[in-house]
Amino acid sequence: MIGNRLEAATFDGGADPNHIIVGVGEIACAEDPQVLITQALGSCIGLTLWDPRLRLGGMAHVMLPASPGGDFTGRRHRFADLAVPELVEQMVDAGAGRHRLIAKIAGGASMFKGESGMDSIGGRNAAAVLEQLEKCGLLVRAADTGGSHARTIELHLDTGILLVRSYSYGMREI
Amino acid sequence: MRLDSLSEMQVDALRECGSIGAGHAATALSQLVGHPISIDVPTLEVVGIGDVPELFGGPEVLVAAVHVRLLGDLGGSMLFMAERKSALALVDLMRSRAVGSVRTYGADEEALVTHVASILMSAYLAAIGRLADVSMLPARPSSALDMAGALMEAVTSAAAMHADVALFLRTRFHDADTSVDAYMFFLPDPDSLEVLLGRLGVA
Numbered sequence: 001m002i003g004n005r006l007e008a009a010t011f012d013g014g015a016d017p018n019h020i021i022v023g024v025g026e027i028a029c030a031e032d033p034q035v036l037i038t039q040a041l042g043s044c045i046g047l048t049l050w051d052p053r054l055r056l057g058g059m060a061h062v063m064l065p066a067s068p069g070g071d072f073t074g075r076r077h078r079f080a081d082l083a084v085p086e087l088v089e090q091m092v093d094a095g096a097g098r099h100r101l102i103a104k105i106a107g108g109a110s111m112f113k114g115e116s117g118m119d120s121i122g123g124r125n126a127a128a129v130l131e132q133l134e135k136c137g138l139l140v141r142a143a144d145t146g147g148s149h150a151r152t153i154e155l156h157l158d159t160g161i162l163l164v165r166s167y168s169y170g171m172r173e174i
Numbered sequence: 175m176r177l178d179s180l181s182e183m184q185v186d187a188l189r190e191c192g193s194i195g196a197g198h199a200a201t202a203l204s205q206l207v208g209h210p211i212s213i214d215v216p217t218l219e220v221v222g223i224g225d226v227p228e229l230f231g232g233p234e235v236l237v238a239a240v241h242v243r244l245l246g247d248l249g250g251s252m253l254f255m256a257e258r259k260s261a262l263a264l265v266d267l268m269r270s271r272a273v274g275s276v277r278t279y280g281a282d283e284e285a286l287v288t289h290v291a292s293i294l295m296s297a298y299l300a301a302i303g304r305l306a307d308v309s310m311l312p313a314r315p316s317s318a319l320d321m322a323g324a325l326m327e328a329v330t331s332a333a334a335m336h337a338d339v340a341l342f343l344r345t346r347f348h349d350a351d352t353s354v355d356a357y358m359f360f361l362p363d364p365d366s367l368e369v370l371l372g373r374l375g376v377a
Contacts, residue, residue, distance in 0.1 A: 023224040024223045024224050024226065024227065024327060025223055025224065025334075025338060026224070039227065039233040039234055039321075039323060040227050040233035040234055040321040040322070040323030040324040040327065041324060041327075042320075042321075042323075042324030042325060042327045042328040042331075043324075043327065043328045043331055044324075044327055044331070063223065063327070063331050063334055064331060064334060064335060068335055068336060071336060072335065072336045072337065073336070073337050073338065074222070074223070074334075074337055074338025074339070075223065075224070075338050078223065078334060078338060109324070109328075110328075111318050111320065111324055111325050111328035112239075112241045112316035112317065112318050112325075112328065113316055113317065113318065121328070121331055121332065122328075148318065149320055150320045150321035150323070150324030150325070151324075152233075152234060152321070167236060167319075167320055167321065168320075
């Protein structure tokens with residue numbers, strides 16, 4: 001049974017300048033005491049990277065597994081094959097050690113139950129992000145993917161904890 | 175098909191399509207619940223994918239949703255959405271009970287809302303089909319109760335392959351005291367939009 005309330009979040013609607021909202025198809029890097037947030041992941045994947053020594057983190061909100069090549073317009077970071085390597089590069093450019101990066105992912109749900117065709121996008125997104133991370137020499141430390149529920153995630157850069165909130169399961173730390 | 179470069183005539187034609195579909199759907203809904211339901215003037219929106227999750231009062235708003243893929247001459251999606259409270263009011267009206275009677279949105283309630291939504295969508299699609307002389311059939315509906323942003327995003331993600339904008343025809347249904355306040359979105363696939371505009375004589 002789904003409750004009709006989400007547990008209180010850190011995010012207060014954008015009033016705190018330390019809260020950085022990562023929109024659909026965007027990537028961002030930040031450092032403690034900032035908090036990286038992406039809201040309402042459905043079939044999309046939220047990928048986070050964290051360097052424990054520098055307390056530096058990055059987040060990507062990926063919508064589709066692979067770019068169609070050449071013929072597309074708009075935000076390039078909505079595709080896993082473009083967003084993941086770019087996020088890793090930005091983290092390294094910001095001073096993070098590639099071998100120290102801790103990767104976590106969340107999302108990739110099938111939002112509508114019992115639907116064929118569309119519901120595979122979540123799973124394909126998760127697989128594509130894992131594959132791209134592997135190409136960058138990174139393994140995923142923790143994941144909360146699949147299912148049929150939406151997730152809002154927050155990466156706390158002091159501890160590296162990824163907070164996953166949903167109507168179905170309340171609050172989870174990974 | 176560039177969604178962000180539609181001519182004024184094309185926008186008008188699509189909006190007219192939306193009005194005719196919405197009118198039929200509202201009539202169907204009024205008959206189903208035995209209670210007058212009105213519609214607002216339907217709107218056509220071309221929205222960047224970054225703004226899609228904001229379309230329904232904020233990304234985390236809890237909504238009941240029904241999604242249907244379209245088969246036939248035109249491909250696309252239809253999405254029915256109502257805030258939880260409003261979906262429950264719809265259930266009460268369908269069961270001829272006072273609004274506020276049902277308190278949980280369980281499997282029976284979800285099935286009933288899905289059923290109502292499919293009837294509305296069929297009425298909407300049939301009207302557009304007659305107007306534009308195309309056949310559009312709804313596939314099996316599927317439903318969810320979750321964050322509005324995630325549901326909208328799941329429906330638009332397939333269309334985001336080549337462009338990061340999505341086109342919606344939005345209809346709002348409500349009764350006099352807005353205890354029922356529901357929305358229906360029609361999202362033709364970009365290729366199908368071109369076909370639809372052709373049939374409407376404004377390609």
